[in-house]
Amino acid sequence: MTSDPRIGPVALPDTRARRVVEQLIDGSGIELNGDRPWDIRVTHPDFFSRVLHQGTLGLGESYMDGWWECDSIDEFAHRLLRHGLGERARTPSKRLLYRLQTGFFNLQSKARAYMVGEAHYDLGNDLFERMLDPTMCYSCGYWHTADTLHEAQVAKLDLAARKLDLQPGMRVLDIGCGWGSFAEHAARNYGVEVTGITISREQAAFGEEKCQGLPVDIRLMDYRDLQGSYDRIVSIGMFEHVGHRNYRTYFDTVERLLDPDGLFLLHTIGSNTSEISADPWINKYIFPNGILPSIEHIAKTTEGRLLMEDWQNFGPDYDRTLMAWLENFDTYWPEIADRYNERTRRMFRYYLSVCAGAFRARNLQLWQVVYSKWRPGRYDAPR
Numbered sequence: 001m002t003s004d005p006r007i008g009p010v011a012l013p014d015t016r017a018r019r020v021v022e023q024l025i026d027g028s029g030i031e032l033n034g035d036r037p038w039d040i041r042v043t044h045p046d047f048f049s050r051v052l053h054q055g056t057l058g059l060g061e062s063y064m065d066g067w068w069e070c071d072s073i074d075e076f077a078h079r080l081l082r083h084g085l086g087e088r089a090r091t092p093s094k095r096l097l098y099r100l101q102t103g104f105f106n107l108q109s110k111a112r113a114y115m116v117g118e119a120h121y122d123l124g125n126d127l128f129e130r131m132l133d134p135t136m137c138y139s140c141g142y143w144h145t146a147d148t149l150h151e152a153q154v155a156k157l158d159l160a161a162r163k164l165d166l167q168p169g170m171r172v173l174d175i176g177c178g179w180g181s182f183a184e185h186a187a188r189n190y191g192v193e194v195t196g197i198t199i200s201r202e203q204a205a206f207g208e209e210k211c212q213g214l215p216v217d218i219r220l221m222d223y224r225d226l227q228g229s230y231d232r233i234v235s236i237g238m239f240e241h242v243g244h245r246n247y248r249t250y251f252d253t254v255e256r257l258l259d260p261d262g263l264f265l266l267h268t269i270g271s272n273t274s275e276i277s278a279d280p281w282i283n284k285y286i287f288p289n290g291i292l293p294s295i296e297h298i299a300k301t302t303e304g305r306l307l308m309e310d311w312q313n314f315g316p317d318y319d320r321t322l323m324a325w326l327e328n329f330d331t332y333w334p335e336i337a338d339r340y341n342e343r344t345r346r347m348f349r350y351y352l353s354v355c356a357g358a359f360r361a362r363n364l365q366l367w368q369v370v371y372s373k374w375r376p377g378r379y380d381a382p383r
Contacts, residue, residue: 028083037072060281077357121200130332136179139237176238180207
């Protein structure tokens with residue numbers, strides 16, 4: 001028996017569904033209704049059948065509904081993934097449905113490009129201002145020598161700028177500029193002119209204000225509509241929204257826009273496998289239509305277009321970044337609680353925690369890849 005603070009004690013019947021769940025987590029170090037931070041406390045008798053029928057979607061939604069609690073969801077997720085439940089926790093029907101959808105439809109077409117902006121990035125700048133650091137970077141920080149989230153994000157921005165070898169007067173394109181973090185940093189510290197594009201109205205408005213007085217132009221537009229030429233191109237945390245059916249178009253666009261002696265930096269979350277799939281809960285509640293690329297996806301679609309100069313993986317830094325965001329979110333939630341509901345709070349806590357657990361388990365990676373069209377001599381990437 002366990003208890004729900006809202007409805008009192010709840011008897012958990014010894015059902016087949018419960019026994020199956022117990023068998024699945026056996027050996028993971030997780031116990032049902034245990035007292036360690038990563039143990040889950042089930043507060044609804046239908047939790048087990050819901051998870052078995054709906055996989056990760058049922059697990060996430062049941063947490064949003066208050067059907068279970070866990071003091072350390074990040075470590076709970078980490079242990080599940082290390083135990084090998086990543087794919088088993090996704091129902092075959094959900095995986096098949098997604099493969100059929102992505103096979104017949106372009107889920108990241110121009111007509112659908114603004115969906116993720118409206119569903120997630122436009123949720124509220126007040127929320128993201130409290131969760132993120134003052135740079136408003138919503139991508140992995142670089143903790144190589146950093147002690148705080150802000151230091152890590154500034155270090156990430158500067159790492160990208162140094163890899164691009166920015167020089168005063170250069171024309172720089174930022175594909176997926178977010179709230180203007182890189183655009184501001186590059187223009188202010190390196191004297192370059194930046195054009196940034198985003199599919200989020202809230203981000204565009206915020207970025208324009210953030211970069212006032214700097215040679216920065218923030219536009220609300222899809223990357224496929226871009227024209228012109230640029231000395232440098234950067235894309236930080238946007239490629240995850242491109243989709244495998246559009247990779248060739250994306251890199252064709254970069255090649256077309258990049259000057260002959262230019263450099264392009266791609267900063268993206270990466271998958272360990274080339275299977276086209278998406279976590280059903282993340283796809284429904286956080287990043288609609290998102291797909292993570294693999295090394296093969298990127299290599300195949302850049303071959304013959306761009307010359308890969310450097311490839312760096314600092315995926316473990318995303319674990320620390322996500323946990324810092326979670327700490328901020330929990331600390332400052334009371335300031336905005338009256339503008340959002342409890343379900344939104346639990347949704348964000350779950351999202352940040354399970355993603356941290358996935359990076360901790362090394363199921364996800366974070367890559368920075370530098371490309372040129374042609375470059376004489378050796379390229380030494382800063383670290």
